Amino acid sequence: MSIFELANPKRFMQVSAVFLPWIAAAAAVTLAAGLVLGFAVPPDYQQGTTVRIMFLHVPAAWTAMMAYGLMAVASAIGLINRHPLADVAAKAAAPLGAVFTALGLVTGSLWGKPMWGAWWVWDGRLTSFLLLLFLYLGYIALGGAIEDENRSARACAILAIVGAVNLPIIEFSVDWWTTLHQGESILRKGGPLIAPVFLWPLFLMALGYTLLFFALWLVRIRTEIVNRRARTLTMARAT
């Protein structure tokens, strides 16, 4: 079965209904395990117990960026193949991505204050990540401002695709500019710089947030399909 067979809304409703409970359950289990392991870790030799904020901050930031990437890909498919389900998927991802981005910013602030002595600094990583939040909010506002479904989807898709330039900027900002933010210490050449005892809860929380995102994303796509079905019914009756 190709992924494009799923692009049929009816087929999508059937298949997503089967997978959804499993994804949601897996999200709950991994998040629970991540939390338990996260509180079991010893304090870091430099950062003390604030290392636990990492288990929330890093997964939220990763999920926010992944969500934007998925939104941009769905937008491109919607723009090129003119497939309505791709547009629905892109729009459904935005509010979730915005919340994960806000979470990344807030938990980062709460980590920065005790470790750097500052809630916020205008450096490359923090500023580009704040831009990610504004991209999400701009995308949501733009979608709400244009009433025609197809025109709205097209305008949003272009914004999403152009805004994707920000993703590599976020990723490499810590290499390009001087910053208080620590450099890439996990997905780096030569292996992670973090001890395994911290890596496990981090990995589980990241997997948990990712699964949670996918579960909520599917529900939001399903919701929009139902809403559109209702709209079509209403319009058919009005004529």
Add this chain to the structure above:
Amino acid sequence: MSEFLSQGGYGFYVWSSFAVSAAAVGFMIAFTLCAWRKAKRALAALQDSETNF
């Protein structure tokens, strides 16, 4: 217990992070499920009224 709560003196930052994260995750789940139920109800009402003409 109080040692666990104080988190080595960083209690405010650690617990705030967890509280904010739990609230945001709870909000996302509640909001998403609410919208889903509302959509299902609206569609069901439409379909009902169609067959009850």
